Amino acid sequence: MGQKKAGEVEGFVARPDYAAPVLLLYGPDAGLVSERAERLAAASGVDATDPFAAVLLVADELEKDVGRLFDEARTVSLFGGRRLIRIKGAGNGKSLADAVAELGAAPPQDAVVIIEAGDLKKSSALRVSAERARGALALPCYQDEARALDQMIDEELRLAGLTLPREARDLLRSRLGANRMASRGEVRKLCLYCYGQSEIGEADILEIVGDVSAEALDEAVDAAATGEVRKLPHHVDRLVSGGTQPFLLLQSLLRHLQALQAMRNEVERHGETVARAVERRRPHFRRKGALEAALQLWTLDALAQALLQVEAAILLSRKESGLAETVVRQTLVAIAVSAARRRSRGARRAG
Template sequence: MAQKKAGEVEAFLNRPDFAFSVVLFYGPDTGLVAERSAKLAKAFGVDPIDPFSAVTLAADDIEKDIGRLYDEANTLSLLGGKRLVRVRGAGAGRALSDAIGELAAMRLAETLIVVEAGDLKKSAGLRTNVERGRHAMALPCYQDEGRALDLMIDEELSAAGLSMDKEAREALKARLGADRIASRGEVKKLCLYALGTASVTEEDVAAIVGDVSADALDEAIDAAAAGEVKRLPHLIDRLTTAGTATFQLHQALLRYFQQLQALRNSVEKHGEPVARAVERRRPHFRRKPALEAALTAWPLAAIDRRVQAIEADILASRKDSGLALTITHKTLMDTAVEAARLRARGRR
């Protein structure tokens, strides 16, 4: 079975074996999946934006026209040489899984197929077919922890000619999130800020590095619960483009409404004023207005229905990871629309 453990992936990418014609990257950290896919493509020696040698396909489009994948896999580069085929957004699609299984059994001369997928269970068809394929390799990509995160920080510090003491490093790691691309962007920004000095300090970290793992996510959840329908799509796109996993959005929304449920119960059943209930929760001052607006607008019965709807959407997204992004987007927008409707009713 051709697969690597999570801790072995970087070593494989440093010395890739292109005897494997199909390589699958999968995991909950979509930013890490994309970064490692790009690293392998670069090592293969094909310019990913060269239309004569490389093509990028969306998994959803392939499901509708699976012949396109076979055509691209067997097409020779117009100018000769190697050919790169990248497939993004793969999940539970049956047609793609079966096609990859067939291609994984072939030795595609001068062609590399790189598939990017979300978090796949061990029994997922796509993962199973790649792991069993004679000419395929499956590479798991999990959230940055421990040595992996330190290695990424060291790479950026070395490139900038900077050093960092232990206290500053720990402060930096505490602010980095679960997405590799967003985290690397924050470290690059920090290095640029400290350029011209010998070492990055804890004060530098506090001054320039945002909390990747929380700030943007909190902003999107607050917007959904408060009914900011026009603003929410931009916030969702910003998070998903940066690689935030859909399950993080779903879980954060569910936790928020479970907390709202407890607070609203105190308001409706025990007569506690909204302001006092919010104060007792002690939210960050930037989140306080949004929480007060949500607690005022949402009656307990509506909160109960929304919690049930969110739980159902989470289950649906886990059953079909290929549709996880679409389902999550719909969950947030449905929440915002309902919040806006409730607020409008309250103003009458």
């Protein structure tokens, strides 16, 4: 059947058509992919708690026994009606891609297959299979843009019977955007906090809503420091589209590199292990792995050069404010490329 454009997916999810019963949702925001998969599953009319009608599979396990997917998709429900098969954690597995092509060519009559995947390249076998098969549909899920974020806020406000003045809305939007599910969770928490009121004020937002956008800054600098070159543009795009000023990215990167420099000093000059140096910083558990990975890649000399590069970029962005975003993007990519090269050299030496 093909694919939907990213801007069309929300409309499809709101009014799904299961003429193509094999649905692939993919994108870098796992929260957004999961949320839309949940809505599609609910709209299918299948009771997710009924073990005879609904089944949850893991992509890695299917790679070892993809026949189970065919068995589930072709099985007739014990009590009649449609069946729901959900697959989580899909990626570049060949067996699942081949299965999607086969199921898409001969779609199951009484089943809906919903597949949740990460950010797939255009050439990904799984994505190609879903886009080419007549009974399958690829649904790209990308991070909230301003309009989509406002739509989500409005949905939650309507359910709670609350209003939000313009100034308060601007403040709320500035503190959201790192992850669809996290953002919705923050808005729901705010609505619960304001239960019994008719309007949400700025003081309410400052009191209860965490700055989710700070998480996006962490993800961006972690991607740069660990050499995740392909993921980096997405992180920068969602920050900029969410209203984050470019200079904040450079400042966050500068602080991150300075922290790495201090930890690397303990490793190189005092014999500290990487794990122990990171542990002393007591990072949030979500960032611990990225910090350890970055600390293994960068030497003290390399960090000194990277810091000079970032400091020069900060100065240039202030002198040429019209080019600030371009300077930020180029600097982050340059740091990420350097980290990726270091990782590649390390892999060759290990091999």
